[in-house]
Amino acid sequence: MRAMLTLLSSSSSSSSLVLFSKKLFLLPKPSLTLSFFSRNTTTMSINLQSHAFAGNPIRSKTPKSTDPFSPNSALDSLKTQLLDNTLLQQPPSPDFKVLPFRKGRPLASSIPGEMTPSWHLGWISLPDCRNFLEKSGVQLSEDSLVYLGSRSEDDVVYWAIDVSSEAGLVPELGSKQFCFVELRTLMVATDWADERAMGELAIAGNARALLEWHNLSRFCGVCGAKTVPMEAGRRKQCSNVLCNKRIYPRVDPVVIMLVIDRENDRALLSRQSRFVPRMWSCLAGFIEPGESLEEAVRRETWEETGIEVGDVIYHSSQPWPVGPSSMPCQLMVGFFAYAKSLEINVDKEELEDAQWHSREDVKRALTFAEYKKAQRTAAEKVEQMCKGVEKGQSLAADFNVESGELATMFIPGPFAIAHHLISSWVHQDVAPNGVQVRTDQSSSSISNL
Numbered sequence: 001m002r003a004m005l006t007l008l009s010s011s012s013s014s015s016s017l018v019l020f021s022k023k024l025f026l027l028p029k030p031s032l033t034l035s036f037f038s039r040n041t042t043t044m045s046i047n048l049q050s051h052a053f054a055g056n057p058i059r060s061k062t063p064k065s066t067d068p069f070s071p072n073s074a075l076d077s078l079k080t081q082l083l084d085n086t087l088l089q090q091p092p093s094p095d096f097k098v099l100p101f102r103k104g105r106p107l108a109s110s111i112p113g114e115m116t117p118s119w120h121l122g123w124i125s126l127p128d129c130r131n132f133l134e135k136s137g138v139q140l141s142e143d144s145l146v147y148l149g150s151r152s153e154d155d156v157v158y159w160a161i162d163v164s165s166e167a168g169l170v171p172e173l174g175s176k177q178f179c180f181v182e183l184r185t186l187m188v189a190t191d192w193a194d195e196r197a198m199g200e201l202a203i204a205g206n207a208r209a210l211l212e213w214h215n216l217s218r219f220c221g222v223c224g225a226k227t228v229p230m231e232a233g234r235r236k237q238c239s240n241v242l243c244n245k246r247i248y249p250r251v252d253p254v255v256i257m258l259v260i261d262r263e264n265d266r267a268l269l270s271r272q273s274r275f276v277p278r279m280w281s282c283l284a285g286f287i288e289p290g291e292s293l294e295e296a297v298r299r300e301t302w303e304e305t306g307i308e309v310g311d312v313i314y315h316s317s318q319p320w321p322v323g324p325s326s327m328p329c330q331l332m333v334g335f336f337a338y339a340k341s342l343e344i345n346v347d348k349e350e351l352e353d354a355q356w357h358s359r360e361d362v363k364r365a366l367t368f369a370e371y372k373k374a375q376r377t378a379a380e381k382v383e384q385m386c387k388g389v390e391k392g393q394s395l396a397a398d399f400n401v402e403s404g405e406l407a408t409m410f411i412p413g414p415f416a417i418a419h420h421l422i423s424s425w426v427h428q429d430v431a432p433n434g435v436q437v438r439t440d441q442s443s444s445s446i447s448n449l
Contacts, residue, residue, distance in 0.1 A: 051318035052187060052198060052415045053205035058149030058158055068094060071151035071221035071232035074157045078232075079142050081126060090382060096126040097155045098121070098145065099204070100163045100173075101211050105180035106204045107173060110383040116376045119189055121200050122178040129161065136168040145242060146233030148203065148212050161208035162215065179386045183208055183322050187415050189378035209321040209329035210234075213249045214305050216328065221247055252327045255296045256284040257335040258421040259307055261342060267309060267425055268339070269411070270346075270354040278409050280357070280365075282418045284332070297337050305354045306345030311338040315424065318417040332416045336425065362411070371413045 063070040074094065081092055100107045107122030115387055124132070125262040127426070130140045163169050171179070183204055190197045192346040210233065217236050220227055225240035227247060238245040259268035259282075269280035285300030287293065301309045315334040325331050346354050358363075412418045 002156075012082070019029050036100075037158065046290060051316065051417055051420070052190070052192070053319045053321060054148065054201040055199065055204050057199040057205050058151060058203060059206065063150065063152070067152075069157055070154050071234055074147060074150070075142060075232040078126075078145065078158075078159075082130070082140060082142060090137075092126075092157055093305075094150065095154075097123040097156055097158050098126060098129040099123055099148070099158065099160045099207055100169070100180075101160060101208060102166075102170070102180040103161075103164050104208055105182055106186070106207065107178050107185060108181045108386065110386045111377070112383075115258060116191075116379045118191075119181070119186060119379060119386075120197075121204060121383045122173070123158070126159075132169055132172055133163070133166065135172065136166045138166060140199075141232075143229050146207070146214065146229075148207055148210075149230075150204045152371070160211055162211045174388055175444055177386050177388075179388075181382055181385060183278060185378055186384060187322060187414065189382050190415065191375060191379075192414050205319060205321040205329075209319070210249060212321075212325045212328035216250070217247050220247070250328055251319075252323075252330045253287045253293075254330045255283055255287060255293055255300060255335060255336040256282050256332050256417060256421065257297045257301065257309075257312070258282050258418075258425055259301055259305075259309060259337045259339050260425060261339050261356060264342075264356070265380050267359070267422065268301075268305065268344075268354060268358040269357050269362070269422075270305070271352045272350075273352045275352075279411070280355075280409050281412050282421055284418075293333055297335050301337060304347050304350045306341075306343065306347075307339050308341040309337045310340040312331070312336075313338075315421055316417065332417050334345050334421050341387070344353075357409075359426055361409075362368070362422060365409045365411055366423060374413060 004198050060356055063073075066071055067073060071178050074096075077092070078096065078266075081096070086336060107124075108119050109122050110117045110119045112118075124223060130397065133140050138247070145159040146159050148160055150157045150338040157434050173179070184399065186204065190201050192198060214229070214233065214236070217227055219225065219239065220238035222245050223238060223240050223243040225238050225243060229235075230237045230246075235249070236247040238247070260266070268283065270283055275281070282303055283302070283304055285296065287296045291299070294316075298309045298314045301307050313336040315336060317334060318332045320330040342356070344354050344356070414420070
C-alpha cells in the first residue's frame, strides 16, 4: 500500500462569483459548485467550469500535422528561425513565446491590482530566450524546447524550457522584475474567479509536468540507451535503433474519496503528520496494477482506517502537477464512498489520525477558513519576490476565524479537489445514484454530477 504523497489536490478554474437566494438552481453537468458562508452566513457559490490545472486554454485540441500550429510544423519553423539569424530580427509567423522553468518553478511577474496584486506567467520571446542563454554560454537548440500549445487566432505558439543549470539567468531576469516562483505558491495566489489566471495556472502545470517527465526519462528503461525528444518534446524515443522504444509522458492515477456515514450524517476526514496544524482532508491513495478505481477506493479506505466501503460514486477529476518531481503529474480521481462499517482503526504508518465529523462541524470549518485572505497573502508574496524582496511568511497562518482566533479545524482551499468533495457533501445530500439533492435550505444551488 502506498499512501498518497500529495493530498492537497487542487481545484477550481472558475469564471463567476454569484450570490444566491434560497432558490434552487440546476447547474450543467460539467460544473462544480463551491459553497461557503460569509460573515452574515449568506451562502455564496462559485460555478466552477473545471478544476485548477484543468481547462488549459492552449491545448484544447491538437492541430492536424499539416497545420502550421501543429507540434511538428512548429518545430520545423523553430529550427529555421534558430538557424537563420536574420529571421530572429523580423516578426516571425507564427510567433514563438517561451516560458522558462528553474527547478520546477515557472518564471512569473506581478502587477498591482485594485484589491490585490495579480501574477502572470513570464513569457519571453524566442530572440530574448536565445540572448539570455548565450550570455550564460549556452547555445539554444530545438531539443531544449518543449511544445505546449498554440493560439492560432493570435498567431502564437508556446514553448517551455528548463534552465535549472543556468544560474546566471536569475539576476538577468530579476532585473526585469521576473522571478522563478513555486507552482504551489502561484496556485494559492490565484483568484479562482479569474478565468485568465486559472488558464495561466493550467498552462504552468502542464509545462511543469512535461519538463519534469523529460528530466526523468533521459535514458531508456529497456536497454539503458539515451532517449531523444520527438514530436517537439511531446514524446521521447530510444536512440538505440535495435530498441527504438517509444516513451510517453507519465501520469500517476490517484483516488481521493470522501467517506460518508449516511445513517449518522457524518464524513470521515484524516490528518497526515506532514499537514499544517489543524488541517483535515480526504483519504487518498495510488491505484495499483490490475485494480479498478472503485476497488482502489475500497482498498485504501480499509487499509488506512479499517472502514469497509460499499457504494462508490464518481464526482470529478483533476490533474495535479505539483507533487514531487519523481511523479511529474498525478491525476486525482474524486469519489464519494459510503461506509458499511463505522469503527475506525487508523494505520499510524499512513495517517496521524482519522475521525468522523458531523456536517455542522465541517460546515463551520468551511465558514471560518479565510481562503480569500490566504489568496491575497500569497499574491502579495509573489509581488514581493518579483521585486526581489522575498519574505519568509507562512500561508497556513492565514486560516483564522473572523474573531482573529485560530479555527479548530480547516480543510484544503478551493484550489483543491478535496475542498470540493467536502463542500459538495456539506451542502448537498448525495444519493447512491450520484444525483445530489440539496437538503440544507440555507444553501442555494443544486447540481447533478
